Amino acid sequence: MGDATVDGGRTAYRASDWTQDALLERKGDHTISVVIPAKDEEATVGEVVTRILADFVADGGAGLVDEVVVIDSDSTDATAAVARDAGAKVFSAKDIRPDLGAAFGKGEALWKSQFVTSGDLVAFVDADLIDWGTHFVTGLLAPLLVDQGVHLVKAVYDRPMIDADGREEETGGRVTELVARPWLALHRPGLAGVVQPLSGEWAIRRESFASYAVPVGYGVEIAALLDTADRFGVEAVAQVDLGRRTHRHHRHDTLGLMAVQVLAAAERRRDGAESGARAGMPELDMVPLRQFVRGAEGFEPRETAVAVSERPPAASVRMPSVESR
């Protein structure tokens, strides 16, 4: 790792610097996919899809974005129907390349999205956004279109926690502050300048993402950050200020599962992607996480099997056999 750092916490780009027209002049032969991973997001996915299509996918393909794809992770609500009615191409993660099996998690959805999208630039946008804007898309894509040395763009924003009464509490990003940032401070000081290492809004060159192993769960963001910095240098990571973002929050106890997945992905990369050795972590598929609730007889354990497996680089995956098409 060089001693360069990611712009020391400053964000090199601002979404307001780039209009769609300015980016269309830079688009050239690039093709662009927006991928929206969704699990039980019927309340918000429709507006996310509608606003992005309206602003960026002109009839006849004259817009900045060439496709908007929702990857549904076994939603138990009407997420898929709402997204489809809004105009998105919708795929169920488990139905994509069934010959490759099915894992459960956000990373699995993003990994499988590679087999049903074609853009050489890909922007990932969460489906649970509440306070956001379509400038998220132009802001994420701008650095990739204007600087060939950038491989990954991370969103930066204010992300307040909103309580049940709609009041702003402290800032969100609990796993960021309690897990990801401390781990980076210990093991990747060169990335200490990344303001939101886990932001769910990010953009990447397809070829780069296709060369990375992908954790099947919530470790996908920290893995992409570490692999990009290790593979292309910290200067290949750009940050764009998108202003403010609020989303549907997890309950506190479910963040423990997310923390295990983020730590597992980071630990596997502690010695650098190129080291090959998956330091610090044997090749595990599941980690038992034991949490506790008070019962009649005292504290009772609640154990959850947390998936920490990783999918191989999509570029290394064989084409589907004729039978599996």
Ligand SMILES: O=c1ccn([C@@H]2O[C@H](COP(=O)(O)OP(=O)(O)O)[C@@H](O)[C@H]2O)c(=O)[nH]1
């Ligand atoms: O197995 C999963 C888990 C999450 N998500 C989606 O990934 C995004 C981020 O997940 P979540 O909101 O749970 O994480 P948070 O942003 O609260 O950390 C959301 O659009 C989820 O619907 C998904 O597609 N598959």
Ligand SMILES: O=C(O)[C@@H](COP(=O)(O)O)O[C@H]1O[C@H](CO)[C@@H](O)[C@H](O)[C@H]1O
């Ligand atoms: O940043 C974080 O700590 C977590 C949890 O955010 P909150 O504490 O619910 O605001 O959210 C992010 O991390 C996940 C794991 O990388 C991403 O998948 C989410 O999209 C992102 O919102």
